[in-house]
Amino acid sequence: xxxxxxxxxxxxxxxxxxxxxxxxxxxxxxxxxxxxxxxxxxxxxxxxxxxxxxxxxxxxxxxxxxxxxxxxxxxxxxxxxxxxxxxxxxxxxxxxxxxxxxxxxxxxxxxxxxxxxxxxxxxxxxxxxxxxxxxxxxxxxxxxxxxxxxxxxxxxxxxxxxxxxxxxxxxxxxxxxxxxxxxxxxxxxxxxxxxxxxxxxxxxxxxxxxxxxxxxxxxxxxxxxxxxxxxxxxxxxxxxxxxxxxxxxxxxxxxxxxxxxxxxxxxxxxxxxxxxxxxxxxxxxxxxxxxxxxxxxxxxxxxxxxxxxxxxxxxxxxxxxxxxxxxxxxxxxxxxxxxxxxxxxxxxxxxxxxxxxxxxxxxxxxxxxxxxxxxxxxxxxxxxxxxxxxxxxxxxxxxxxxxxxxxxxxxxxxxxxxxxxxxxxxxxxxxxxxxxxxxxxxxxxxxxxxxxxxxxxxxxxxxxxxxxxxxxxxxxxxxxxxxxxxxxxxxxxxxxxxxxxxxxxxxxxxxxxxxxxxxxxxxxxxxxxxxxxxxxxxxxxxxxxxxxxxxxxxxxxxxxxxxxxxxxxxxxxxxxxxxxxxxxxxxxxxxxxxxxxxxxxxxxxxxxxxxxxxxxxxxxxxxxxxxxxxxxxxxxxxxxxxxxxxxxxxxxxxxxxxxxxxxxxxxxxxxxxxxxxxxxxxxxxxxxxxxxxxxxxxxxxxxxxxxxxxxxxxxxxxxxxxxxxxxxxxxxxxxxxxxxxxxxxxxxxxxxxxxxxxxxxxxxxxxxxxxxxxxxxxxxxxxxxxxxxxxxxxxxxxxxxxxxxxxxxxxxxxxxxxxxxxxxxxxxxxxxxxxxxxxxxxxxxxxxxxxxxxxxxxxxxxxxxxxxxxxxxxxxxxxxxxxxxxxxxxxxxxxxxxxxxxxxxxxxxxxxxxxxxxxxxxxxx
Numbered sequence: 050x051x052x053x054x055x056x057x058x059x060x061x062x063x064x065x066x067x068x069x070x071x072x073x074x075x076x077x078x079x080x081x082x083x084x085x086x087x088x089x090x091x092x093x094x095x096x097x098x099x100x101x102x103x104x105x106x107x108x109x110x111x112x113x114x115x116x117x118x119x120x121x122x123x124x125x126x127x128x129x130x131x132x133x134x135x136x137x138x139x140x141x142x143x144x145x146x147x148x149x150x151x152x153x154x155x156x157x158x159x160x161x162x163x164x165x166x167x168x169x170x171x172x173x174x175x176x177x178x179x180x181x182x183x184x185x186x187x188x189x190x191x192x193x194x195x196x197x198x199x200x201x202x203x204x205x206x207x208x209x210x211x212x213x214x215x216x217x218x219x220x221x222x223x224x225x226x227x228x229x230x231x232x233x234x235x236x237x238x239x240x241x242x243x244x245x246x247x248x249x250x251x252x253x254x255x256x257x258x259x260x261x262x263x264x265x266x267x268x269x270x271x272x273x274x275x276x277x278x279x280x281x282x283x284x285x286x287x288x289x290x291x292x293x294x295x296x297x298x299x300x301x302x303x304x305x306x307x308x309x310x311x312x313x314x315x316x317x318x319x320x321x322x323x324x325x326x327x328x329x330x331x332x333x334x335x336x337x338x339x340x341x342x343x344x345x346x347x348x349x350x351x352x353x354x355x356x357x358x359x360x361x362x363x364x365x366x367x368x369x370x371x372x373x374x375x376x377x378x379x380x381x382x383x384x385x386x387x388x389x390x391x392x393x394x395x396x397x398x399x400x401x402x403x404x405x406x407x408x409x410x411x412x413x414x415x416x417x418x419x420x421x422x423x424x425x426x427x428x429x430x431x432x433x434x435x436x437x438x439x440x441x442x443x444x445x446x447x448x449x450x451x452x453x454x455x456x457x458x459x460x461x462x463x464x465x466x467x468x469x470x471x472x473x474x475x476x477x478x479x480x481x482x483x484x485x486x487x488x489x490x491x492x493x494x495x496x497x498x499x500x501x502x503x504x505x506x507x508x509x510x511x512x513x514x515x516x517x518x519x520x521x522x523x524x525x526x527x528x529x530x531x532x533x534x535x536x537x538x539x540x541x542x543x544x545x546x547x548x549x550x551x552x553x554x555x556x557x558x559x560x561x562x563x564x565x566x567x568x569x570x571x572x573x574x575x576x577x578x579x580x581x582x583x584x585x586x587x588x589x590x591x592x593x594x595x596x597x598x599x600x601x602x603x604x605x606x607x608x609x610x611x612x613x614x615x616x617x618x619x620x621x622x623x624x625x626x627x628x629x630x631x632x633x634x635x636x637x638x639x640x641x642x643x644x645x646x647x648x649x650x651x652x653x654x655x656x657x658x659x660x661x662x663x664x665x666x667x668x669x670x671x672x673x674x675x676x677x678x679x680x681x682x683x684x685x686x687x688x689x690x691x692x693x694x695x696x697x698x699x700x701x702x703x704x705x706x707x708x709x710x711x712x713x714x715x716x717x718x719x720x721x722x723x724x725x726x727x728x729x730x731x732x733x734x735x736x737x738x739x740x741x742x743x744x745x746x747x748x749x750x751x752x753x754x755x756x757x758x759x760x761x762x763x764x765x766x767x768x769x770x771x772x773x774x775x776x777x778x779x780x781x782x783x784x785x786x787x788x789x790x791x792x793x794x795x796x797x798x799x800x801x802x803x804x805x806x807x808x809x810x811x812x813x814x815x816x817x818x819x820x821x822x823x824x825x826x827x828x829x830x831x832x833x834x835x836x837x838x839x840x841x842x843x844x845x846x847x848x849x850x851x852x853x854x855x856x857x858x859x860x861x862x863x864x865x866x867x868x869x870x871x872x873x874x875x876x877x878x879x880x881x882x883x884x885x886x887x888x889x890x891x892x893x894x895x896x897x898x899x900x901x902x903x904x905x906x907x908x909x910x911x912x913x914x915x916x917x918x919x920x921x922x923x924x925x926x927x928x929x930x931x932x933x934x935x936x937x938x939x940x941x942x943x944x945x946x947x948x949x950x951x952x953x954x955x956x957x958x959x960x961x962x963x964x965x966x967x968x969x970x971x972x973x974x
Contacts, residue, residue, distance in 0.1 A: 058184045058201070061313060062108040063174045065167045065189035066115040066159075069095050070148060072190050074141045078506075079859055079875040083147075083334045084561065086858040088140040092148050093335055098188075100341050100521060102205070103318075106186050110316040112158040114170035114309075115149070121164030127300045129247050140875065147333065154329040155342070156320040160309045168194060172303035174311060175202045181313040193243065193301050195222045196234035226256070228264040236269035239298030248297045251290045253283055269298055319345045336557040341521050376446065379415075379422045380438035383450060386417045387458040392494065393417060394461045394549035395454060395468055397447075398541030413447040413471075415454075416545035423542065424450050448472060448482050455483065461494040461552045463512070463544055469580040477584050478697030485581040486914055490574040490907075496548045498572050499555040501708035502564045506870040510708060512540075512547050519554040520547075567867045571900055572707060574907040578922075579705040579715075581910065585921045586700030587722070587970075588933075591690030593738045598686035601678055608675040615668040623675060629654045639666060681731045689720060689738070705925070712892065713867050713899035715925055723926045727974070736971035741933045746966045747973035748920070748939060750946045751929035752902070753961040754779065756811045756894040762956040763864070763893055766843025773958035780804040786840035787833060806837050810844065811894050813887030848890050855889035863896035864954070901960075902928060905950045912945055931970070939966060 073094025081090040103111075123130045149159055160170050171187050175197045178185045185202045187194060194204050195217050204217040215221075222231050229237045240259035242250020254262070262279070266272045272279075273295075276288045287294070319342075326342045386393050394416035415422040426446045442449040451472055454460050462468055472482040500510040500518070507514075516524040524547070526533035527540035538546075559565050613619045616632045623629060630651040633639045639662060644652045652658075656673075663669040693701045701720060709716040717723040726732030741747045757779065761769040772782045777792075784795040784803035795803075802823060809819050820830035838845040852874075855861045859875070860868045869892045873885030902925065909930065910922060920942045924931035930950070934942050943964045950962040967973035 058182055059109040059313065060106060060186065061110045061112075061174075061178050061183040061316075062102060062106060062186040062188060063171050063178075064099070064102070064111070064113045065171055065187070065191065065194075066095075066113045066148070067167050068190040069098060069188065070141065070145065073098065074138065074144070078870070078872045079140065081334075082859045083332065084563075086854075087147065087333075088144060088859060089147070089333050089335060091141055091144045092151065092333060093338075095148055096151075096335065096338055097521065100338070102186075102188055103345065108186065108318060110183075110313065111318040112160055112174065112311055112316065113152055114167040114174070115145070115159065115161045116166050117161040118163050120166045123166070123300050127248070127296060130300060151329050151333065154321065154325045157318065158311060158316060160311065162308045165304075165307045165309075169304035169307045170309050172197055172305045173307040173309055176305045177311065178202075178313055183313055193234065193238060194303065195225075196231050196303055198222050198231040227260045229260050233263055233268060235298045235302040236263055236272075238301035239269045239294045240272070242297055243301065246300075248300050249290070249293045250297045251286050251294050253286045258283060269294060321346065331561065334561045336554070336561040338521065339557070340554060376424075376442075377437045379424060380440050380450070382417055382420055382422055383415055383454070383458075384438040384440070387453065390459070391418050392459045392461050392549065392552055393454060394545040394552075395451065396462060396464075396541045396545040396548065397467060397471060398539060411447060412539075412541065413450055414539070414542045414545040415450065416542075416549040418549070421538065421542055421546060444482050452482055455488050455492075459492045459494075461496060461548050463495070463497045463515075463548055465493045465495040465576050466580050466583075469577060470583070473580055473584055475583050475586070475702045476696045476698055477586060477700065481584070484914075485577045485584065486910060488577040488580075490577070491569065493573055493576060494552055494556075495573065495576060495707075496551050496555055498576075498707050499559060499568060502568055502572065502867070503555070503558050503562060504870060505711045505713070505868070506872065508709075512544055515551050515555075516547055519551045519558065562868065563866050564868065567865055567900070571865065571867075571903050571907075575707065575903050578907050578910040579707070582922055582924070583702055583704060585923050585933075586696070586698065586702040587923050588699070588740050588742050589689050589693045589701050590738045590740060591694055594686050594690040597734060597738065598682055601682045601686060605675060605678050605682065608671055608678070612668060612671050612675060615671070623672065624679070626654050627651050629672070633662075633669070637668070639669075677726075677729070677731060681726075681735060685720070685725060685735045692720060703924075710899075711869050713863065713869075713896045713903075714927065715899075715903070717926075722924060733971050736974070737969050739970035740968060745933050745935050746939060746968060747970050748932040748934045748942060748946075748964060748966050749929055749970075749973040750932075750943070750950060750962050750964045752898070752950065753963050755898045755901070755928050755960065757807055758956060758958050758960060759864075759894045759897050760811055760844065760847075761958045763897075764841075764843045764847035765957060766841045766847070769841050769844065770957050780807060783807055783837070783840070787836045802833070806833055810834075810837060810848075811891060813848075813890035815883070815887075851893060852886050852889045855885075861889045861892040861896075863893055863900050865897065865900040867896050867900055869896060898928060901953045902930070902950075904953045906930065908949045908953070909946055912949065916945070918942060918945075931973070934966075 070091050074091035077090040077094040079088060079090050081088065081093050083089050102108075120130060152159055160174070161167075162170065168189070168191060171189060171194065175185050175187055179199065179201045183201070186205050187197060187202065188205045190206060192206065194206075198204050198217050198219050200219070204222075206215050206217060217225070219231050222234070223229060226234070226237060237256075237259050238248060238250065240251050240254045240262060241256050242248045242254075250259075262272045263269065266275050272287070273291050276284065276291065278284075279287050321342075323343050323346060327339050330336060330339050330342070383393065396414045398412045398414060412423055412425045415424070424446050440449045440453050444452075448471065451468055455469070455472070460468065469485050469488060473485045474481065496515060497510045500515055501507070513524045516522055525543065526537060527543045528537045530537075530540070556565075559568050609623055612623055613621065616637065618632060618636070621628045621632055626647070627649065630653070633654065634641050634644075634652045641652055644658060647653055656676075659669050659673050663673055689701055693699050696702065701722070703717045703722045704719050706716045706718060715723075725735050739747075758773055761773050768786070772779050778800075780800050780803050781792055781795045783806065784790075784799040785792045787803055787806065788795075788799055790799070805819065805823055809822065814822075816827050816831035816834055819825075819834060820827045823830065851861065855871055856874045859872070860870045862868045869888065871885045871888050871892075873881045874889065876882055876885070906922070906925060912918075913920060913922065918938060918941075920932050920934040920938050922930060923933050930946065932942060932946070947962045947964060951960045953960070965973050
C-alpha cells in the first residue's frame with residue numbers, strides 16, 4: 050500500500066456497496082447465518098474488507114454508495130445495458146437491507162439515487178471531494194472507474210477474493226493499459242466494449258487493438274476521423290460501427306452529476322458508539338468483529354482487544370532449568386496470574402528438526418495478560434532448580450509449572466491434550482505426574498476445538514486461520530520464517546500469545562452460535578478422558594501378528610500369480626492404478642461404458658469401479674481380494690507389533706482426534722484402531738491379536754440401532770416409536786409394513802431388504818443408492834422407499850422439514866446444538882446439492898449419536914475412578930465402548946456402563962446398550 054498523501058488534505062473513502070457485496074458473497078462460503086437464520090456471508094466479507102480499508106488508509110470520513118432501481122440513466126442510452134445479467138441470488142438480495150441497516154448504526158452515510166448506479170455516485174463524490182480539498186479513495190471492483198483517477202483520486206480495486214487489492218493512480222492506469230490515460234478510458238471502452246455490461250464497442254477490437262489505435266491517433270474521435278486509414282477487417286468493422294463506438298464511450302463514461310450531496314467537512318469516521326455497534330453485530334451473529342470496531346473508538350473492550358499486540362511482545366521472561374536463571378521471576382509472574390484468576394496460555398516446544406526423534410532442549414511457553422514466559426530445560430535432564438513461588442520442581446521445571454497450572458489455574462491452548470500428556474505420558478510405563486482425570490474441564494479451553502465447533506466443515510484450524518478469522522489480523526512471522534524480524538519469537542511463543550488473544554473472540558462466537566454447551570459440557574470434559582484412554586492403550590501380541598503377516602504374505606503372492614496369469618502379463622504392478630487400468634481396459638478389453646478417466650488420462654480403478662466389474666470378471670474379484678489382504682497386512686499386521694514394542698508397556702496407544710470429522714464423531718490415528726474391518730473375516734482375524742491380559746476379559750458395550758432410535762425420537766412417527774417401544778424386531782416390523790405381509794411371514798431376504806432401507810433412510814439414501822446396495826432395479830428401489838414413507842409418514846415430514854430448515858440456515862444441528870455447515874445446499878451443481886440434502890437429513894441422527902457417546906464416555910470414566918474399578922476404558926469405536934476388565938468385575942462393570950450409556954438422554958424410545966465379553970477383542974464381538 051502506498052503511503053497516505055502528505056499535507057493537510059482530509060482523507061475520504063467511498064465504497065461501491067453493490068460491487069463489494071457481490072464480491073464478498075462469492076468469496077465467503079455460504080455457511081454464515083445470523084441467529085435467526087438469515088444469511089450473513091456477504092455482510093461478513095464486506096465488513097472484513099471495510100476494516101482492512103480502514104487499517105490501510107485511516108480515512109477521516111467514509112461513505113457507501115448503492116445502486117437504486119434499474120440503471121435508468123444508461124438504459125435510456127442503451128436499452129440492452131446489463132440485460133444479460135442473471136437475477137441476483139436471493140440470499141445476496143436478502144443481505145442488502147441488512148448491510149444498510151448495519152452501516153446506519155455505524156454512522157456511515159449511505160448514498161443512493163433512483164435510477165442511478167453506484168459508479169456515478171462514486172464519480173460525483175470523487176469530483177466533489179477533490180474540489181473540497183480531500184484525498185479520495187474509491188473502493189470498487191469496476192475497472193471503468195479508472196477514468197476517475199487523478200493526483201487526489203485513487204481507485205482501490207479488489208482483484209481476487211477480498212484480500213488482494215491494487216491501488217490505481219494515473220501512472221498505474223497508463224501502465225496497465227499501455228499508454229491509455231484515465232481521461233482516455235471511456236474512449237478505450239468505446240472501442241473494446243464491455244461484455245459484462247453488454248456495451249457493444251466495435252466487433253473484433255479487443256483491449257490490445259483498442260489501446261494501439263488510441264495510442265496511434267490520440268483519442269477515439271481521432272481514430273474515427275482516420276477510420277479510412279485502418280486496414281483489413283478491423284478497418285471494415287470500425288467504419289461500420291462508428292455509432293456503436295460513440296454510444297459505447299458515452300455509456301462507459303462515469304457521470305459526475307448524480308443528485309447526491311455529502312458534507313465532507315463534517316462527515317467523520319468513526320462516529321458510532323460502542324453499545325450500538327455491539328448490539329448490531331450481535332444481532333447478526335458477527336461477534337468476532339466487535340473488538341476491531343470497538344478498538345477504533347477506544348472502547349473498553351477495544352482497549353483489550355488488540356490482543357494481536359500480544360503476538361508482537363518485544364521481550365519475554367525466560368527461565369532456564371540448567372542454571373536456575375530467571376526461574377524465580379518467571380514462576381512469580383505465573384503464580385500471580387493464577388492467583389488473580391486469569392486465563393493462562395501454554396504451548397510446548399522443542400528444538401528438534403522436522404522428522405528428528407530428539408532435540409536438545411524442551412521449552413514451555415506461557416502467555417500471561419502482560420508477559421510471555423518461557424521455561425526451558427535440557428531434553429531428558431533432571432531438574433535441580435529449587436521450589437519457587439509455590440511451584441514444586443522436583444520432577445522437572447516444565448512438569449512443575451504445568452502441574453500447578455492444571456491444579457489451580459485456567460489453561461488455554463491450541464492442544465490441551467498435548468499439555469496433559471506432558472504430565473501423563475502416553476506410554477504407561479513412564480510414571481505420571483498427575484491423574485489425567487484430575488483436570489477440571491471447566492478450567493481448560495482448547496482453541497482448536499472451539500474453532501472446529503464454529504466451522505466443522507473446515508479441515509484445518511492452524512494459527513494463521515485463527516488469527517485471520519477471530520483477530521482479523523495477519524500472523525506475524527516467527528523466528529526462522531520468511532520475513533521474520535531479528536527479534537522474532539519462536540512459533541510456539543507466538544502460538545501461546547495467539548491462544549490467549551483468541552480466547553475471548555472464540556468464546557463470544559461460541560456463545561453467539563449457541564455452541565457453549567457443546568464446548569463446555571461435551572468436548573472439554575472429553576479431553577482428559579481421551580488423554581487417560583490414550584495412556585492406557587491396548588495389549589497386542591506381536592508374535593501372533595508376525596505369524597499372521599507371514600501367512601497373509603503367501604496368500605497375497607498366490608493371488609498376484611493368479612491375477613498376472615489371467616492378465617497374460619507376469620510382471621505388471623498390480624498396485625499401480627495406471628498399469629492396472631491398462632491391463633483391464635486396454636489389454637483385456639473390459640467394458641468402459643460410464644467410466645471416467647483420471648486427470649492423467651487412464652480409466653479409474655477405484656473400489657466402486659472394481660466392485661461393479663467384479664460381478665462378471667474373475668480377475669477383478671481377485672484384485673479386490675489382493676487389495677484387501679495387502680492393506681490389512683501393511684496397515685495392521687506389519688505395523689501394530691513394532692508400535693507396541695517401541696513402548697515400555699508393550700501396548701499400542703492410538704491418538705483420538707476431536708477436530709477431524711464434520712459429524713462430531715471421534716477419529717483415531719497412529720494407529721487407526723476404528724477402521725479395522727468389522728464384518729470381514731480378515732478384520733476379525735486382526736482383532737484376535739488384541740487381548741485383555743491375564744485374569745481379564747474384553748468387555749464391549751455398544752448402542753443398538755442408535756441412529757434409528759434417534760430418527761424415531763426426532764420424527765415422532767407414531768408407528769416408528771411404537772415399534773421400538775414394544776420391543777419388536779424392528780427390521781421385521783418394517784418389512785411387514787413395507788411389503789404388506791404379516792410379521793410372521795417376513796423372510797430373511799425381506800428382513801434384509803427392510804434393514805437396508807431403514808439404514809439407508811437415516812443416511813439420506815435415494816433410489817439409486819438403494820438399488821446399488823441391494824442390486825435391484827431403480828424402479829423397485831424407488832417403490833421400496835415410497836412404501837417406507839407410506840408406512841412411516843412422520844419420517845418423510847421430518848426429513849423434508851430438516852432439509853428446508855438447513856437450506857434456510859445454512860447448517861444442520863444435533864439435539865445438543867452441534868452445528869454442521871452445509872454449503873453444498875446452496876451450490877448450483879445438482880450432485881453437490883443432493884449431497885447437501887443427504888447430509889442435512891443425516892446430521893441430526895449421526896451427530897446426536899456422536900454427542901451421546903461422548904457424554905457417556907465422560908460419565909463412565911468418572912464412575913470408573915470414583916467407584917474404584919480396576920477395569921479401564923481402552924477404546925471407542927463409533928457407537929461402542931471397549932474395556933479391559935478383571936473377570937470378577939464383569940457383572941458390576943456391565944451394569945454400570947449400560948446404565949450410564951442408556952441414561953445419557955431421555956428419548957421417546959428407549960436407548961439400548963448391549964454388552965458382550967471375550968478373551969480377545971475378536972471374541973468380544
